[in-house]
Amino acid sequence: MARKISMRQAINEALEQEMTRDASVFIMGEDIAGGAGGNGDQDAWGGPMGVTKGLIGKFPGRVLDTPLSESAFIGAAVGAAACGMRPVAELMFLDFMGVCFDQIFNQAAKFKYMFGGHAQTPVVIRGMVGAGFRAAAQHSQMLTPLFTHIPGLKVICPSNAYDAKGLLIQSIRDNDPVIFCEHKNLYGIEADVPVESYTIPFGEANVLRDGKHCTIVSYGLTVGRSMEAAETLAKTGVECEVIDLRTLSPLDWDTVMDSVENTGRLVCVDEANPRCSIASDISARVAQDCFKALKGPIQMVTAPHSPVPFSPVLEDLYVPSAQQIAAAVKKTMAN
């Protein structure tokens, strides 16, 4: 049975259901219960955004508040995964990856390969990404391209509550390390989400809208803006196919390329900085493999190549807008 819940609740429910189903699943992170060692509420925070609220009461001993030691606890999650557990470690803001990146890209991502296929590392590292929260340069980045660059990591970025639950359950059941990127500005947005557990397979993009004139590819927060642009353009007779990538590694190249074969035009929308981004990656591959199908120049709509600014005025200009996306479609259509 489905009912409307927020992406925050959907993630909480995915964690709860998987912890119920599988005793090897546990969660850890700074303040994910909150109140550890104090005399007050032991579930004081449930994570800085309340995503894990209520879980410690249901799973005492399996919701671990960690010290402020990302290297140690992310590494411990990786180590526990290599020893048969299924840890879900919250890195709070994925910007903090800097201090523990080694444990992720040199350890977790490489065990299976370095060890000749004999290791599996079912760890999920989840945390917040994205701008729009007035959290400035070190708490707002969309670092997805950094993760997709690393073979061995699976990289997920849901755009809505339904996908978030199914993809997180899939992430926990998956035997490889997964970086699960949660856009902080989507936490409060509701969608129809089944009460039951379900999974969404990795490497399956979601085509949200059919269209014959132009393909718009996006993920995360900018999926909504891409849809908004497509609806506006539809009123002028321009029909866009909107693709939500959902999983960035693996990436559903077939769906992207089939669509471009049909439309002949491509706009890549990416909240990351433009250099070596998801947008540039897709543009390059499509230019290489679908060159003959292209009727106009590929357009990229990304954040500017700057850190995320603090000033609300500037930050609002930072994330790709529906207007920018529509303008990019018009630009490629003009050719």
Place this chain on the structure above:
Amino acid sequence: MNAAKKSTPGGGIFPLDKPDLLVAYRTMRRIREFEERLHGEFAKGDIPGFVHLYAGEEAAGTGIMMHLKDNDRIASTHRGHGHCIAKGVDTKGMMAEIYGKATGLCKGKGGSMHIADLSKGMMGANGILGAGAPLACGAALAAKFRGDGGVAISFVGDGASNQGTFLESLNLAAIWNLPAIFVVENNGYAESTSRDYAVAVDSYVDRAAGFGLPGVTVDGLDFFAVYEAAGEIIKRAREGGGPALLECKMVRMYGHFEGDQQTYRAPGELDDIRDNKDCIKMFSERVIEAGVVSRAELEAIDREMTAEIDAALAFAKSSPSPTLADLSTDVYVAY
């Protein structure tokens, strides 16, 4: 085998009875033979990459590992051959791995710095200094969740003991009371830089105290000292007594890696090591002098080990190399 077993035919001189003394000797000889043959072969130019030899340090790895079972985990270092062998990993598979052959433990994809055998609880040598400590915390956490009495041991050199990951792990293990043991293998140098220059405290016991952990320093050249100290610490951890730090003061007999001219050493330093600080020689003399084991018995083991490593080398040299088809297997995401 455990430290409590002290009924010995040697009149209570040794903490192990004769069969176990022979096991210890065999393990140390196996390591030494393996490393010395590598030293010779490396000079011929047939072995690719970095090779860091454990020769001279055998007493430490062996004295500790004799307390472990397959479900106890170790996180090793770049100088990992000795840890592997002492943990029971097969020398043929190791040798083939070091030669980069398809028959290697990791199918030739890991090499000397990444040899792993998870079935033996060996979670991998590690090319990143200090990276093993968080992983060991994770392994210890997994053992604690399972309640199987398992322990995890993190090996770290004196140089790597300055890494944040290591220090964070001491704290994490302490606050979670993990069955984790941090072994500092202090061979006096990090590459060419001396421990006395790079480590601010004189004693690792003090460093452990700073994190609320018990610390013990032993003469790492003395197999029996290591064996007894490790036995107590491991037993305590198994019984829920929590983590500890064990410093083994030791020497390395060869360069940091093969090809190192070692000009940073004082004149005569290496001769002194060979003549007076060879841990295997020291062990042999003691057991022979005590009349527990005869020289002939040890020489028989020496011959056995030479034959074993001969066979390992022949296996490695005659094994096929991996092919292009292996290049992108065993990785979670195919581009």
Place this chain on the structure above:
Amino acid sequence: MTDNRIVPIIMPKWGLSMKEGKVTGWLLEDGTQIKVGDPILEIETDKIAGSLEAGDAGVLRRRVGTPDTVYPVKALLGVIADPSVPDAEIDAFVASYVTPPADEGDDDEGSKTEIAQTPAGALRYAKRGDGAETVILIHGFGGDLDNWLFNIDALGEAATVYALDLPGHGQSTKTLDNPSLTTMTSALSGFMDTLGIASAHLVGHSMGGAIAMQLAASNPAKVKSMTLICSAGLGPDIGSYVDDYVAAQGRKDLKPALEQLFADKSLVSRQLVDDVLKYKRLDGVEAALKGLSQALFGGRKQHDAPASNLGAKMPPALVIWGKDDQVIPVAHAANLPGAKLHVIENAGHMVFMEKASEVNNLIKAHIAAA
């Protein structure tokens, strides 16, 4: 609207969650003489596309709905009236038409279906109408009660209609131990007992038809009549649909599978595919479907022949088939001696969706006669 010489054509409510629909095109010109059941115009919802069929006869006097425009449920789309009604009256009717608010409780979707705790587990069902006769709609393999969206309200005008989600399906329990026709039949029987339904007119589609026959054979007192639509259990043959449906992991495989259900493939909308995919991805569904398909249709053969057990216990029976059925061959329609038979042109396995009013009228007549 008191004037019954003027009949409004309104945006229908197809299914529980439909709040609005888009007129995609008119099929008839102004002034056309219309019979009941004639398709008048095409409508698309986020779930399904279909044509609105005439519920009343008369002349199409006015086309109000504009193509490519979205209207709320019950909005005025057109006017049917006798030629004798003056244009001015039609104008006035259109001008004064007010779209009635949605039915009470419409927002509250939960109240539209309920859960019955039966011996086979929790089963979801919908109930419509309060007529003297009781009708139970039984969906086919992989379907659910929402398949009956074009039928349940129409049948509910004259009867008390139940539609259930069988175990392993829709929003009912996904646990299906010992999957077999017998298990499914006792689930239906237990459902009737739980709701205190002593006997009913069974309308079964595909696998649901086989279940209806099996219940009639094993427990004749419970079955007053049966309507078998493109029913399983009347012969050994079956197409690749069940295998394709079970195997489909993504939209790309599922869409062609679902297209096998309809004569008009364009009825398979993106939303329909998405909804089925969401169902298929629930924990437990794959196992349930695999077990059930293996037991009933493994090796692409129908394993059960409930018709052969009916003998003298056969209730009044009506067999309806879509002539273009790709799942179960229309030839099976002739395999139930003593049943009334209707083969409908230009319709496939989902004939009750594709030709809803025709099928609804046949069922109503059959029940009335039984």
